[in-house]
Amino acid sequence: MFFEMTYQVRVIDITEGYNWYKNFLNKDVDFKPHDGFVEWELIPGCWLQVAEGTPSDGSGPLRLGVKDINAEKVRLEKELNIDDFQVYSRPEVPVKWVTFADPWGNRIGLFEYIDKKEENERIKFILGKVEV
Template identity: 65%
Template sequence: MIFEITNQVRVTDIQQGQRWYEILLNKKPDFIPHEGFAEWEIIPGYWLQVAEGVPSEGSGPLRLGVTNIIAERDRLVKELGIEKFDIFSREEVTAKWGSFTDPWGNELGFFEYLDKKEENDRVKTILGI
């Protein structure tokens, strides 16, 4: 039985990386077990680990579900200075999405459900309400 997930990205400077991901995720790490490592529980049972090291090329993107992709993109352009990324959609896909990279080359992105009832149902399921 799988009951939790962790995903790790690597950064060459943990202090800069931790600050960058604090802004991305709008919160401080939930757990710092040792030097060179920080973890955030993004949703119950899903942990993002930021570790000091050599970033992996060609992995990702790790896409995070958001309720307003345009607002989140604009926030990151302003607060983190990322390049404004395109937002895509396709008729057969129930979400719109966009991708960007962190300063270490890790591929990230956001997605937003087009059907807000579906989005609300997913949030309730994930949070157990």
């Protein structure tokens, strides 16, 4: 049985990595166990680890769910100077998605449910919330 998960990306400079991911995630770090390593709990039991080291080619993407992918796209282009990237969708896929890279080449993506009722049900289930 799986009950938690972590996903690690590596950055060449931990201070730059910390600042970039703090801005990307819109929140401060949740755990800093030692130098060169920080963690954010994205949703209960789901951790993003940023470690100082050599980034891995071709890893990812780590894809995160958002409520408004177009608003996030605008925010990321403005606040993090991410080059313009395209929002994709296909009729048979229930989400829209984007993929881009952090400054170290780690691939990251976002997705948004097209059906907002389904999105709200997923959020309630995952976070255990009655109201979204």
